[in-house]
Amino acid sequence: xxxxxxxxxxxxxxxxxxxxxxxxxxxxxxxxxxxxxxxxxxxxxxxxxxxxxxxxxxxxxxxxxxxxxxxxxxxxxxxxxxxxxxxxxxxxxxxxxxxxxxxxxxxxxxxxxxxxxxxxxxxxxxxxxxxxxxxxxxxxxxxxxxxxxxxxxxxxxxxxxxxxxxxxxxxxxxxxxxxxxxxxxxxxxxxxxxxxxxxxxxxxxxxxxxxxxxxxxxxxxxxxxxxxxxxxxxxxxxxxxxxxxxxxxxxxxxxxxxxxxx
Amino acid sequence: xxxxxxxxxxxxxxxxxxxxxxxxxxxxxxxxxxxxxxxxxxxxxxxxxxxxxxxxxxxxxxxxxxxxxxxxxxxxxxxxxxxxxxxxxxxxxxxxxxxxxxxxxxxxxxxxxxxxxxxxxxxxxxxxxxxxxxxxxxxxxxxxxxxxxxxxxxxxxxxxxxxxxxxxxxxxxxxxxxxxxxxxxxxxxxxxxxxxxxxxxxxxxxxxxxxxxxxxxxxxxxxxxxxxxxxxxxxxxxxxxxxxxxxxxxxxxxxxxxxxxxxxxxxxxxxxxxxxxxxxxxxxxxxxxxxxxxxxxxxxxxxxxxxxxxxxxxxxxxxxxxxxxxxxxxxx
Numbered sequence: 001x002x003x004x005x006x007x008x009x010x011x012x013x014x015x016x017x018x019x020x021x022x023x024x025x026x027x028x029x030x031x032x033x034x035x036x037x038x039x040x041x042x043x044x045x046x047x048x049x050x051x052x053x054x055x056x057x058x059x060x061x062x063x064x065x066x067x068x069x070x071x072x073x074x075x076x077x078x079x080x081x082x083x084x085x086x087x088x089x090x091x092x093x094x095x096x097x098x099x100x101x102x103x104x105x106x107x108x109x110x111x112x113x114x115x116x117x118x119x120x121x122x123x124x125x126x127x128x129x130x131x132x133x134x135x136x137x138x139x140x141x142x143x144x145x146x147x148x149x150x151x152x153x154x155x156x157x158x159x160x161x162x163x164x165x166x167x168x169x170x171x172x173x174x175x176x177x178x179x180x181x182x183x184x185x186x187x188x189x190x191x192x193x194x195x196x197x198x199x200x201x202x203x204x205x206x207x208x209x210x211x212x213x214x215x216x217x218x219x220x221x222x223x224x225x226x227x228x229x230x231x232x233x234x235x236x237x238x239x240x241x242x243x244x245x246x247x248x249x250x251x252x253x254x255x256x257x258x259x260x261x262x
Numbered sequence: 263x264x265x266x267x268x269x270x271x272x273x274x275x276x277x278x279x280x281x282x283x284x285x286x287x288x289x290x291x292x293x294x295x296x297x298x299x300x301x302x303x304x305x306x307x308x309x310x311x312x313x314x315x316x317x318x319x320x321x322x323x324x325x326x327x328x329x330x331x332x333x334x335x336x337x338x339x340x341x342x343x344x345x346x347x348x349x350x351x352x353x354x355x356x357x358x359x360x361x362x363x364x365x366x367x368x369x370x371x372x373x374x375x376x377x378x379x380x381x382x383x384x385x386x387x388x389x390x391x392x393x394x395x396x397x398x399x400x401x402x403x404x405x406x407x408x409x410x411x412x413x414x415x416x417x418x419x420x421x422x423x424x425x426x427x428x429x430x431x432x433x434x435x436x437x438x439x440x441x442x443x444x445x446x447x448x449x450x451x452x453x454x455x456x457x458x459x460x461x462x463x464x465x466x467x468x469x470x471x472x473x474x475x476x477x478x479x480x481x482x483x484x485x486x487x488x489x490x491x492x493x494x495x496x497x498x499x500x501x502x503x504x505x506x507x508x509x510x511x512x513x514x515x516x517x518x519x520x521x522x523x524x525x526x527x528x529x530x531x532x533x534x535x536x537x538x539x540x541x542x543x544x545x546x547x548x549x550x551x552x553x554x555x556x557x558x559x560x561x562x563x564x565x566x567x568x569x570x571x572x573x574x575x576x577x578x579x580x581x582x583x584x585x586x587x588x589x590x591x592x593x594x
Contacts, residue, residue, distance in 0.1 A: 013405050013523060013543045017564045020407045020542065029404050040524055040543075099380055125523055125543070126404055129383045131371040138375035143454035144339075146368040164364040165471060167463035173455030183524040184517060222380035226398065226411040237556070237569040245575035249583035252555075252573050257591045261532065261553055261571075262475075262499060 001058030001153060003049045004109055005082065005119045006132060007042035009066050009073050013125040020230075027228040029126070038076050041121025045181040046077040047188040048151055049119050056153055059083045061112060065104055067094050071204070078199035079191030085204040086112065092209050092216035097223040098127070102135030104219075107212040109140065117158065118178045122147055130180070137178035145171050149184035266417035269295040270303040270327075270355040272346065273318055274365055280306075280314055283361035285321045285430035287423055290388050291359050292322035292431060294397070297390045303327060303355065307345050309335030312441075319439035322431045326439060327353065331446035337365060337457070343372050344452040349444055350377060355418050357397055359388075362422040374420045381420040382412045386427040397421070405523045406546035426529045426550060468502045470519065475501030475532045478521055478548070481508035482537025482559070482577065489515050492536060495585045498592065504528070506544040522547035537577045540565030557581065 011020075015034035022029050038046075049060045060082040064074050069089055078085055086108060093104050109118060118137075123130035130146075137144030149168060150161040156175050161168040163182050191199070209216040240255060242248035256262040271291045273284040288304060295302040304318035307329045315326040329345050346369065350358065358373070360366035362384045374381035386409070387400035397419045399412045414420070470476060477496040479489055489503060496503045504521040505514070521528060522544040529550035536557045538544060541564070548554070549568060556569035557577050566572050573580050 011404070014541055017407060017540070017542050017545075020404065022408060027410075029408055097380065099375070102375070123383075128401070128403055128405065128523070128546070129371075130367055131375075131381060131383065134368060134371035135375040138372055144368070144372060145455055147364065161461075162364075162457075167461045169457045170459035170461070171455055171457050177455065183520075187511065222416045223382065223412050223414050226413050228403070228408055228410045230408050233567045235567055237566045237572045240571070240573045245573070245579035246583040248573045248575055249580040250587045252571060252580075253584050253587035253591060256555070256571065257588070262588060262592075 001052055001056045001117060002115045003052060003058060003060045003117045003119060004112065004115050005042070005045050005049045005060060005062050005077065006105055006136070007046065007062055007064050007074070007077060007121070008039045008124050009036050009064060009069050010039045010124055010126045012037045013040065022228055022230055024228065027225045029228065036070060036073055038073060039121055039124045039126070041123060041125070041181065041183065043076075043121075043188040044183055044185050045119040045121045046080055046082060048148065048181045048185050050081045050189065052117070052151060052153055053081070061086060061115075063088065063105060063108055065093055065101055067091055074204070075199045075202070076191060078202050079195040080189055081195060085202060087204045087206050088212070089206055090208050090216070092219055093214070096219040096221045098129055098131045098135065099222045100219045102132050103139055104212055104214060105132065106136045106139040107214060108207055109136065111207070111212060116156070116175045117153075118142070118176065120178065120180050122180045122182045133178050133180035140178075143173040143177040145173055145177060146180045147182045148179050149182055151179065151185075266354045266356040268301050268303055268353065268355040269298070269357040269359070270305055270353060271323070272358065272360045272366075272369070273304045273306050273314075274361055274363060275306065275308045275311055275314065278314075280317050280321075281361060281363065282430065283363060283423065283425050286426070286428045287359040287361060288318065288322040289430040290423065290428040291357075294357060294388060294390055298356070298395065300356065301325060303353065305329070305346070305349055307334055307342055309333070315441040316435075317433070319437050320433040320435050324439050326441045327444050328441060329444045329446050331448070333448055334446060338453065339368055339372075339457075340453045340455060341448055343369055343376070344449065345446055346373050347376055348447070350418060352444070358418045358420045360420070360422045362424050366422045370420055370422045377418070379416040379418055379420060380414045381422070382414065383422050384424050385421045386424050388421065388423070388428070402546065405542040406549050407542040424550070468500065470502040470504055470521075470526060471528055473502035473530055475499040475534070476504045476521070476528060476530045476548075476551075477501055477534045477536065478504035478506065478538060479509055479536045480506040480538030480544075483509060483514065486514040491581055491585070495534070495581065495588075498585060498589055499532075501530075501532070506538050506541070535565050535569070536581060538565055539563045540568060557584075
């Protein structure tokens with residue numbers, strides 16, 4: 001099994017909200033004082049890949065598109081057990097939108113070739129869109145299965161469970177296919193010391209637009225961002241009064257009852 | 263672009279009903295169509311669904327396109343996608359609205375990329391830009407820390423909408439509309455993956471997505487026993503128990519209870535957040551709650567920026583007294 005996993009470097013979604021700042025001029029956001037991380041769902045996708053590799057053998061290639069990719073961040077999947085890393089690290093490739101990102105990744109997957117399965121997280125923690133996986137599938141004309149919570153591979157067929165609101169669906173498909181992974185797949189493993197040492201020795205392969213047959217400056221774009229802003233939350237919390245926690249609790253209960261909320 | 267006209271809502275059907283989120287889609291679609299001076303259409307896909315056409319009309323549609331075929335009785339992504347692709351190519355709508363459901367989440371991006379256009383997922387506000395007449399698509403990003411307004415430059419402009427973010431119209435049974443059948447003409451070669459089984463997982467008590475009241479705990483609860491106290495309050499209020507990510511990671515409570523970006527996104531009437539600091543990853547799952555009540559020992563905790571009512575104090579002291587008093591008041 002040759003597996004390609006797409007991951008994204010994002011600002012840390014677990015950082016305190018107070019460190020979240022918007023750079024309005026560039027329609028970009030940052031987490032001040034917090035290092036970027038691999039997108040949480042991307043880590044679930046890496047974990048899903050590693051479990052298949054353990055069961056069936058094979059090789060895991062990790063791909064990531066972005067700029068200023070910190071090596072210690074993007075190498076985390078290698079430290080978890082992936083085998084190679086391809087970075088699409090170029091300003092021109094990040095100038096586009098969800099479509100161009102998926103297109104660049106699809107071209108890189110094609111160039112890499114020799115794959116049975118492509119895994120992505122169900123959505124990135126920054127854009128919260130969940131488009132990249134389905135988009136890669138459509139661009140490459142591959143089967144697309146989303147929201148996996150369990151993946152089994154048997155005789156070049158994939159059988160998986162897809163999370164839905166009332167339980168799950170069992171889906172079967174031919175390979176190669178694109179699968180997006182949900183958190184129900186199970187906790188991503190922590191890198192071991194041995195894994196971290198091994199990852200240090202792996203040099204990422206860097207591909208530029210020309211390597212992908214994409215003309216820099218002609219990255220196709222269908223969507224543009226008009227405005228990025230922080231919704232204002234007026235602090236309008238009514239705090240229950242009281243000398244002790246118990247007294248405050250009683251006063252809260254009375255207040256909520258009087259306001260007919262509970 | 264100019265040959266694209268009309269606003270179309272893909273109405274998702276579950277059992278023998280159109281989902282509430284699709285009625286919300288028709289509600290906002292009606293406004294958009296009126297502001298563009300265009301028609302609002304509904305697309306219904308399924309088997310034996312002809313009697314649902316009138317519901318879509320009552321909810322605002324001018325025309326209802328029905329793809330009714332026994333082979334489409336149950337949802338199959340590839341079959342439904344191919345039907346929507348054909349219908350879209352035939353109708354050439356300017357705007358397509360789907361719900362951000364487990365079906366919409368996969369159909370919308372696949373349809374968009376198959377048609378060579380773009381999609382904006384999980385919109386909470388939709389409006390027509392008065393100058394360009396393009397669709398202004400507002401959606402939460404960065405786990406709800408920010409919102410972004412997107413414009414799609416290609417047609418059709420495809421969006422999914424967040425549940426309960428837009429208002430449905432009051433159904434008007436006297437509204438008139440046209441019903442048009444579109445033949446399914448399914449081609450077996452488009453089916454690459456197939457749903458072979460559907461499993462409904464029973465949950466004890468009320469499902470968290472359906473609960474009117476959710477009592478949720480965070481890292482500060484400390485252990486599985488702590489969650490038993492939350493259960494007591496949830497039971498009293500006929501609600502469900504939820505959690506932020508740390509309690510799930512620590513196995514104090516099953517993963518299915520997780521609220522947030524990597525869990526469930528819910529919008530109950532009442533959300534009681536206990537010992538939850540309010541990280542953006544958590545808030546993106548519960549910020550749609552109507553009334554949020556927070557108990558936290560840190561007055562500066564982010565959760566109080568979202569809360570309508572709050573107590574600053576140790577939950578171990580606050581919660582038993584709160585539950586006890588509420589019990590007295592409710593039984594009185």
